[in-house]
């Protein structure tokens with residue numbers, strides 16, 4: 142049993158390391174995903190503004206030609222109006238001319254206010270691009286963090302999983318099952334005594350029981366308060382030593 146307790150003590154240290162490795166990675170993958178979504182959103186918003194600016198530019202560039210075409214068309218219509226056969230045709234042309242005039246007025250208004258609009262759009266775009274740059278750098282930072290962690294992690298995981306496998310193969314099945322059962326409540330399922338107390342829940346262990354633990358090494362003891370497996374302080378749980386033996 143003594144050796145079994147030793148193995149369990151080592152197993153609990155190795156499991157602690159494995160738990161920590163899984164915890165370290167934590168929500169980092171989700172954080173990266175979230176930042177990716179934010180970055181895409183910021184990119185889309187900036188692209189909309191860029192498109193508006195492009196359209197505005199195009200409108201200003203072609204306004205003169207568009208306006209001239211409209212004037213030409215109006216002149217042509219005015220001439221046609223002298224050759225109409227009836228009132229209905231005359232009214233239709235009048236309506237079309239009115240429509241052209243309204244369109245031209247609207248275009249002129251758009252050109253007139255385009256300077257201010259251009260300025261506003263550029264200011265908006267500057268803010269959006271700044272936000273996009275920030276989102277990109279935040280994403281890059283977390284991606285790098287995740288990559289580095291995953292790299293180190295894989296090596297560590299392999300190492301500790303290997304040690305765990307070796308320890309577990311020497312542990313009695315009944316004991317290991319009990320250990321795993323306790324681990325569903327307490328990640329540190331086997332703990333050493335500290336100052337005559339269970340180091341898992343800090344409750345005092347009767348001195349008679351401690352004496353028994355020291356002299357009857359062939360029995361497995363658990364804490365009556367928390368149920369964790371207990372071992373005496375002299376049992377080695379030195380991680381360096383475990384790693385050296387691996």
Ligand SMILES: [Zn+2]
Nearest residue numbers: 339342364367
């Ligand atoms: Zn306890």
